[in-house]
Amino acid sequence: MELLTDQGRAELAAVYRDALLGDVIPFWLRHGVDREHGGFLTALDRDGSLIDDDKSIWFQGRGAWMFATLFNSVDRKPDWLDAARGGVEFLRRHGEDSAGKLYFTVTRDGRPLRMRRYVYSEAFAAMANAAYAKAAGDERAAEDAARYFDSYLDFSFTPGKTPAKVEPAARPSKGVGPLMFCLATAQEVREHLGEVVARGRTCAEWIDWSIAEIERDFLKPEHEALMEVVGPSGEVIDHFDGRQLNPGHAIEAAWFIMREGKLRGDQRLIRLGLTILDWMWKRGWDEEHGGVLYFRDLRGLPVQEYWHDMKFWWPHCEAIIATLLAWTLTGDEKYARWHQQVHDWSFRHFPDPEFGEWYGYLHRDGCVSTRLKGNMWKGPYHLPRMLWYGWGLSEGFRPAVV
Numbered sequence: 001m002e003l004l005t006d007q008g009r010a011e012l013a014a015v016y017r018d019a020l021l022g023d024v025i026p027f028w029l030r031h032g033v034d035r036e037h038g039g040f041l042t043a044l045d046r047d048g049s050l051i052d053d054d055k056s057i058w059f060q061g062r063g064a065w066m067f068a069t070l071f072n073s074v075d076r077k078p079d080w081l082d083a084a085r086g087g088v089e090f091l092r093r094h095g096e097d098s099a100g101k102l103y104f105t106v107t108r109d110g111r112p113l114r115m116r117r118y119v120y121s122e123a124f125a126a127m128a129n130a131a132y133a134k135a136a137g138d139e140r141a142a143e144d145a146a147r148y149f150d151s152y153l154d155f156s157f158t159p160g161k162t163p164a165k166v167e168p169a170a171r172p173s174k175g176v177g178p179l180m181f182c183l184a185t186a187q188e189v190r191e192h193l194g195e196v197v198a199r200g201r202t203c204a205e206w207i208d209w210s211i212a213e214i215e216r217d218f219l220k221p222e223h224e225a226l227m228e229v230v231g232p233s234g235e236v237i238d239h240f241d242g243r244q245l246n247p248g249h250a251i252e253a254a255w256f257i258m259r260e261g262k263l264r265g266d267q268r269l270i271r272l273g274l275t276i277l278d279w280m281w282k283r284g285w286d287e288e289h290g291g292v293l294y295f296r297d298l299r300g301l302p303v304q305e306y307w308h309d310m311k312f313w314w315p316h317c318e319a320i321i322a323t324l325l326a327w328t329l330t331g332d333e334k335y336a337r338w339h340q341q342v343h344d345w346s347f348r349h350f351p352d353p354e355f356g357e358w359y360g361y362l363h364r365d366g367c368v369s370t371r372l373k374g375n376m377w378k379g380p381y382h383l384p385r386m387l388w389y390g391w392g393l394s395e396g397f398r399p400a401v402v
Contacts, residue, residue, distance in 0.1 A: 013394035020387035039090030042379035046371035053108040061124030062381035068131035122152040247284025248315020317386035
């Protein structure tokens with residue numbers, strides 16, 4: 001088993017390093033950097049050719065974070081810093097409306113197209129600016145990181161600030177997503193800028209608050225599941241949306257929590273993250289075909305969304321990180337076995353040996369559903385983050401947030 005020998009770990013580190021630096025990052029530098037208008041283009045065909053030139057605002061932050069992080073932790077390459085700068089500066093010029101909220105999509109040259117009620121663009125903008133501030137010594141980026149973090153918290157947690165997805169008078173609810181993004185954003189801002197204070201709390205206090213809320217209201221020991229949506233006090237909502245589980249999302253939350261436990265030397269947090277991983281691996285791993293299923297029902301009932309049994313790239317990236325981190329923290333061979341399962345399945349089905357990068361969307365049996373390499377949701381983030389993180393964990397060095 002790869003993780004159980006020094007040679008195996010060295011070989012695994014080389015796989016992640018070479019895929020990151022020799023394949024995925026070069027693909028995005030060649031095809032995804034907009035050298036005319038700045039920022040990132042993500043709607044790419046299999047060979048990297050452009051399908052659509054509208055821009056996802058959250059990917060201006062995601063891409064900028066990734067390239068700034070590589071610059072900060074791997075090598076101070078000018079083209080990585082330039083790519084990060086392009087995303088940050090595009091956000092500055094075109095990201096915000098007159099009230100300071102970030103758009104979801106804009107045209108290639110930055111004219112507004114769509115505003116969503118969600119504020120995840122703000123979270124990624126905060127992460128990107130924090131990493132770029134460290135990379136470039138840019139004071140404005142540090143200020144913008146704090147401002148975007150504050151805006152994210154305001155829109156996410158101020159009652160009535162963001163329109164509800166479902167009429168609250170009929171069915172009040174809350175989601176785990178905003179708490180996960182609060183946790184991850186606070187970790188990134190703290191990593192690069194220290195204990196920034198936003199809305200009366202330090203980054204560490206926001207992290208503590210987010211984890212406590214997740215544990216109290218979304219973790220269900222009686223079901224051995226982490227819920228996506230619950231009632232205001234953590235009630236299970238017995239409807240399609242309320243029962244729907246997203247194993248990949250929950251596994252991502254698990255490694256965010258384990259990462260915090262590792263940083264603090266807090267065994268309770270590590271155990272909490274491991275518990276989520278254990279439960280949601282069992283919920284999500286496809287015993288028949290391999291890979292991580294997209295949606296499951298809490299009670300094992302049919303799932304409403306027709307893509308529920310597809311295999312998306314990003315849950316596999318999160319499962320690779322989570323199982324590898326779990327093994328490094330515990331030495332438990334179970335996690336080494338799980339890691340090898342998801343690593344082998346992913347590297348057998350997602351990579352494109354001819355044009356590089358990964359396909360994003362597979363059918364349940366692993367055959368390709370669409371030849372897209374990028375769209376409004378897929379770009380230079382989940383995959384390169386996994387390769388970067390996996391490389392660091394396998395080799396034993398410490399990237400910025402490992």
